[in-house]
Amino acid sequence: MTELLAHLVSWIGAHPHLAGMAVFCVAFAESMAVVGLLVPGAAMILAAGALIAAGALSFWPTMAWAAAGAILADGFSFWLGHHYREDIRSFRLLANHPHMLARGEEFFRHHGGKSVFIGRFVGPVRPVIPLVAGMLGMEPLQFVLYNVLSGLLWAPAYLLPGMAFGASLSLAGEVAGRLAMLIGGLVLGGWLVFAMARRMVRFGLRRFPAWEERLLRAVRSSPLLHRWLGGLLFRELSLLRPLLLFVGLFGACGWVFLRITGDVLHGEPLVLVDHYLYNLLQGLRTPWGDTLMTAVTMTGDAAVLVAVAAVACCWLLWRRAGYSARFLGITTGGGFLLVYTIKNVTRIPRPAELYQGVVQWAFPSSHATMAVVVYGFLALLCGRELEPGRRWLPGALAILLAAAIGFSRLYLGAHWFSDVAAGYALGMAWLILMAVSYFHRVPACRYHGLCRLVLATFFLVVLLHWSAGFERNRTMYQVRQSVTSMHFTRWLRDGWQEMPPARQDLEGEQEQFFNLQYAGSPSWLAQELARVGWRRPQPLTAASCLRWLAAAPDPLTLPVLPQVHAGRHETLLLVRPRPGSRTSFFALRLWPAGVELDDTPLYLGTVTRMEVRTYLGLVSLPRTGAVLPAAALEMPAAVGRQAVHRPDCREVLLLWQPEKGRGKGSVQGPAREPGSLPAGRARGRAGD
Structure with missing residues (x-):
């Protein structure tokens, strides 16, 4: 890693003008009308800031290139809108996505000319605001003023955080290149997981009614299916209807779990992947990384999961939401019973001896399974009390936390990759089954405050758990060196x-x-x-x-x-x-x-x-x-x-x-x- 960075720095030092042009092109594409939504320009400008901290680029020339690219791109977008006016709506890309222009027009009418300045820093409307400003007849001189000022502020606003991140990687690199790689990977991976989780949850919530309607139309159009399933599907509350919608995902999770189980028990090639990833991640171990990953993995310990679920159950009972409390208890208890039973049956050893009793066995990972089950079901309960536009947030946070816990188990050498993958599949299958059963007869949501309670309980329990057992766990998970x-x-x-x-x-x-x-x-x-x-x-x-x-x-x-x-x-x-x-x-x-x-x-x-x-x-x-x-x-x-x-x-x-x-x-x-x-x-x- 150090050698690669040194080669990159030396290449940029030998071709400074090419590097500057690259920064210009990235900033231009990132600010271009509509195109900016598809180009991860902000991330690339942040990366340029990291190269400044590494000494590969100079700050002032890089800032000038970035500002020039952003200003010229917005100027070109403004010219397009000013020249074509209403005809811009007939452009194929904008005609297929009319909501993009509608959102920009609403933003421009609300903020007026200063929307050009504000919109530069607002992600969803950034690439269309200059286009809308030209289309709606904004004065060119007024646009130029706001455009230049915002461009001169936008460039350092993105470069400086990148420089700070690059400097932090330099600090980490002095300790170990593996620590710098771990930090960079965690930041990038965490952002990708959260962004994907957000999109997946929002997409599912938005499309679920349409999928349900398509299922009903398909049943009505088939006399055979209508005769067999119509009486069950057309009820106002039907268990079979959501079950059929989720049967694909449920079946996929079950198939993945059974396939992994078969590979592990029969020594299929997946076992080779287990050993390769284990050796790869053990090569990234550092004491500071161990401290971070130990803290993360402890958020998936049974003590934390049971405590958070128990407090939520008691609160739901107090708020007379006994139906939700019973399902939360059954989901949690059933998940633990299921995973410990499979562990005791398969009896697959861990990469290292860490525990005693039934938890000494590796397959499947109880941390991965129960993180999906407990945090996932709590996310469903919390989402019920939120506005429809914000219901994605608990689910995205649960996915991010479960992903972090699973990675920590691999990093610390507590599990093979197959253990964690099977744990995710098993946890998702159990969560889907319990969620479908829960929403079959769930009454209207009459409680409010569960989100705040779960967050407060989670942080309090985790802090207590860290204070009571962090040193013991860090010692248990530390790198073992043969003598x-x-x-x-x-x-x-x-x-x-x-x-x-x-x-x-x-x-x-x-x-x-x-x-x-x-x-x-x-x-x-x-x-x-x-x-x-x-x-x-x-x-x-x-x-x-x-x-x-x-x-x-x-x-x-x-x-x-x-x-x-x-x-x-x-x-x-x-x-x-x-x-x-x-x-x-x-x-x-x-x-x-x-x-x-x-x-x-x-x-x-x-x-x-x-x-x-x-x-x-x-x-x-x-x-x-x-x-x-x-x-x-x-x-x-x-x-x-x-x-x-x-x-x-x-x-x-x-x-x-x-x-x-x-x-x-x-x-x-x-x-x-x-x-x-x-x-x-x-x-x-x-x-x-």
């Missing part, structure tokens, strides 16, 4: 070559070269290195992060972001000033190697130069620079050491705590080679 044994003398002889040569970030991507290997206690090494000027950096806290905003800060007063190797942060992080520099310093990091040398843990480490870089003119962040040669490192006399070379001639310094070594220090490293530079001066040269 192997090796003799100390073999490590000194040639075993050190079996260690990873560089820090592993994304799968197949290597970051800083490991120029240290250390056997012993990290705290002992920190004490010894303190004698030669090394110290621990400022702790990374919310308060200390404010130091990043200081003007011309002392580098050693800035908190240093952790870095990730094999899914873990460093065990030890030390810093030391760089002689003669006020914008850089040295950093030493150690990570567990997963190897024990005669019961002594082995660590892999780097010593790098840290450069303080400024982002957006506000944030001064230490970023990792070059790796220092091992020969330039100064070590106290008490630390055992030996310099070795890899086949590529890179030098690695082997360090050990003498009393921890084999024979309690009997193995001594070679003395300093004659003519080598003193450590402090050598370190200064290495950083130049």
